[in-house]
């Protein structure tokens with residue numbers, strides 16, 4: 049699914065030198081690389097504050113703690129996403145409210161958000177799934193109307209841009225009140241272990257969060273709030289500093305691969321290729337454009353119609369091609385997150401997608417021959 053080794057070979061010298069320097073300096077925790085990475089990422093994203101932390105799940109949890117959400121507060125998020133999003137909501141004894149997604153973008157459906165709002169709703173967590181922004185025009189409008197926080201889960205979207213209806217453009221993760229991301233190795237900006245970060249333009253919230261990540265300390269050994277211990281290791285920051293300058297190139301390589309996949313499946317009735325929903329791409333939803341950053345293809349996810357998806361997975365695996373099903377089970381059906389308030393009829397799209405989706409290998413080192421072999425193997429199965 050990913051080729052981290054090929055990517056490492058390209059930046060090996062810089063990475064190895066930076067890691068050695070951290071070890072030589074024995075500055076493993078809070079070394080100068082962490083602060084430098086923070087500043088460089090702030091500049092890249094054009095956001096006032098980046099607060100590095102231990103991983104993307106912590107980042108979400110800490111963002112919610114920073115906002116002061118209280119047990120019983122309802123937090124609306126998508127039914128079709130990785131479990132981390134709903135997990136931290138539940139861990140903090142907030143009430144997760146799962147809603148359905150849109151069939152074209154796989155992202156949270158603004159109409160479903162509207163329907164789920166109650167007097168207890170405090171926040172919305174859009175996930176920019178597979179590397180494409182959720183409908184932030186609508187989501188921000190709903191939040192303003194109902195006085196809600198917006199926490200962007202940008203673990204899959206780093207480097208992507210969102211174009212608002214009025215033409216303004218902003219990087220995902222800088223639009224809501226606060227955002228989280230993950231530097232898990234396979235993410236678009238991945239380190240060589242665990243890592244994550246929180247972003248915000250709110251000075252006061254950034255201050256609160258900087259204390260929370262460090263045991264609730266704002267002054268050494270004075271614990272003003274209950275915090276956690278969640279840090280980005282200096283070695284990971286050094287790796288990320290080596291990779292950040294290449295992030296746009298990496299995302300371009302993903303988009304180029306995605307375009308080749310899409311081209312190969314053009315006109316095939318049983319295959320629905322990813323749709324671009326951004327305003328900047330409205331006339332070009334098969335993303336045959338070069339320049340637009342509205343999708344960074346963390347995953348290249350097809351929908352297969354009238355085809356046994358699981359048999360296709362098996363067929364690809366037998367040909368030596370890895371593929372993934374993200375996600376096979378709706379969150380509302382997971383044992384841990386069942387809730388009597390949900391009805392199956394609330395989730396027609398998620399219930400459909402879990403049966404149709406298949407994600408093909410996607411990374412920065414995909415070669416034409418590999419893409420040809422993968423698409424040919426898919427098409428062989430379809431024409432059988």
Ligand SMILES: *Cc1c(COP(=O)(O)O)cnc(C)c1O
Pocket residue numbers: 103104105106129130132133175201203204229230231232242243244
């Ligand atoms: C990867 C991911 C996370 C969690 O990140 P970790 O660093 O693995 O904790 C959260 N949300 C989404 C949507 C993700 O893809």
